[in-house]
Amino acid sequence: MPIPNISVPTLLLDKQRCLRNIERMANKAKQSKSMLRPHFKTPQSNGVGTWFRDFGVDKIAVSSLRMANYYAQGGWKDITVAFPFNILEINSVNKLAQQIQLNLLVESEATVTFLKSNLKTPVGIFLKIDVGYHRTGIPVENIPQITALLEQIKEHPLLHFKGFLAHAGHTYKKQGWAEIEPIYQQHRQALHQLKQLFLSDFPDLILSYGDTPSCSLLDNFSDFDEIRAGNFVFYDLSQYHIGACQLDDIAVAMACPVVALHPERSEIVVYGGGVHFSKDRATHPNGFEYYGRVVIWDKHTWQIPETESYVKSLSQEHGVIKASPELMASTEVGSILLILPIHSCMMVDLMPHYLTFDGEEIPIWDKR
């Protein structure tokens, strides 16, 4: 074993692959004169977060106010909580906004009314725009509602309107640029029209857009002032199936001890289950659902084997691997197998730290 002392499921981070992913996205943003505000819900780590600074990143997005607090402690001074503002956390907002430039997302009169009565410190405000994902936000075509909200925001001294924020989550159900480009073009046009409508009232307003599939497949972001992709830092098998990355770009893998072998059905049982990987699954091109894919440890990195072995099922602590003949023959009880995840964000959320091939342990946010 090249890395000693692994006895339980351990999250490996290939720093070289990760830096390559960050650099690629940062360079595209720079060339497009668009700002990269990476979504840090993926790494959940100030340790990994610092790697972005070398590429000029100094503003981030997060998915909760508690996560914003964590990153603020790591020195980040401009944070957007890219989640509809939860009015029950107003006290946290009033504290945190004294320390950093905090930007909140709003989409309803009720929330803005609440903020106007309870906010004690200035915050930036983004309007959440629904461009077709229909999870949440104001429909981009609902100009009366957007106008009414902006009127409400405009007159208050602590609410500083920053711009329109949209997330094209429906790209996650598409594959490749041919399917994603029409969505992208439609959003680009709708959001630009929206911007033009309000630019005279708010000359500094920006368009904030982004999801890893679009941002990975696009060559140029200049249509948007700011992009907020997050998952690209590690990628995963979901992104691979969308066509947003190569298998070789995936930068995290779970190291799992082998506890049982069943050569008669080409299966290997590992210590590594739903509490380590999450239960996120993907549909394999061959039609079945699966939960991860085996890669082969090779000194200070891993390689993609020619014949595929994959995780066919996950229980709470067990993973069952359908193994290639080569893997079956080379594995024994006590071996360590490396497994690429279906959804890196959810896997990272379950683990206490990353282990790099230099043997460095990088803590992951402790939410407790």
Add this chain to the structure above:
Amino acid sequence: MPIPNISVPTLLLDKQRCLRNIERMANKAKQSKSMLRPHFKTPQSNGVGTWFRDFGVDKIAVSSLRMANYYAQGGWKDITVAFPFNILEINSVNKLAQQIQLNLLVESEATVTFLKSNLKTPVGIFLKIDVGYHRTGIPVENIPQITALLEQIKEHPLLHFKGFLAHAGHTYKKQGWAEIEPIYQQHRQALHQLKQLFLSDFPDLILSYGDTPSCSLLDNFSDFDEIRAGNFVFYDLSQYHIGACQLDDIAVAMACPVVALHPERSEIVVYGGGVHFSKDRATHPNGFEYYGRVVIWDKHTWQIPETESYVKSLSQEHGVIKASPELMASTEVGSILLILPIHSCMMVDLMPHYLTFDGEEIPIWDKR
């Protein structure tokens, strides 16, 4: 709000429902003269664990050696790790087995050979038997392999053979007693034949069996010496769909702040996503997949509303609820909604503590 200070997703535990679930299972075990060794991977809490002691429980099962260590700190003196022994954790075994009666699960010659060379303290040994789930274990009909393993175990002074352990995980894909009984009868017969074969060599050997569906639907466990159900302590919507419990038996619910309303499509967005519920899903009787069901807060408990509202999708932090007209009309931004989980074990694993209706915070195992 009857319980103050909830501002983020919070796991509510209805202690009365939970005690009722424990009592029912403990009584059935007592009447059957079978021992209840509950699987504590579900509560993951020494606080909840102590509630079982009042019903005469003093032996437990867990799903990892690390979890065994946690419960040993809580005073449990007889713990079975109901997971194939991971030889890379031998040091933990040698330490823990000095403090408690530790029982391990084995299924291969390689593992037994390793134990014989590396074990320093006596442990109990269960043979993992595969009765048809085909996740792992020795097939119940493979008498030569079972005999060979027992020969290997028999001659070693630190390996104390306790019996055969089986888990009928395939009952989770069945519905109701009509579908589960044939599986149960088949296992009962096969395991009893196996026991008879080896009883002369090992007069104290026991049969350990159990899964929440079988144990909930059975009236009498006397066919088995020990039952190891776990999920019944809380139940969940998966068990409800199997027919193992009533909706009203489910003893845990997530309290989630409402952050957005979309009455035009009868949807409510809550702060509460995959990092709180896990991504486990169930198929609703009406054919669609869903992620949880809304119940109505009622003083010191909750009630099941007549018209159903359910979680239609989960992102990392968002939950989207398809709301009944009644729920839609009574909900506003800043309301708290209570949601029953699809899979309580996986949800509990993600949370730091339980909150009871008495306002008591009960810590959940901190795995970090």
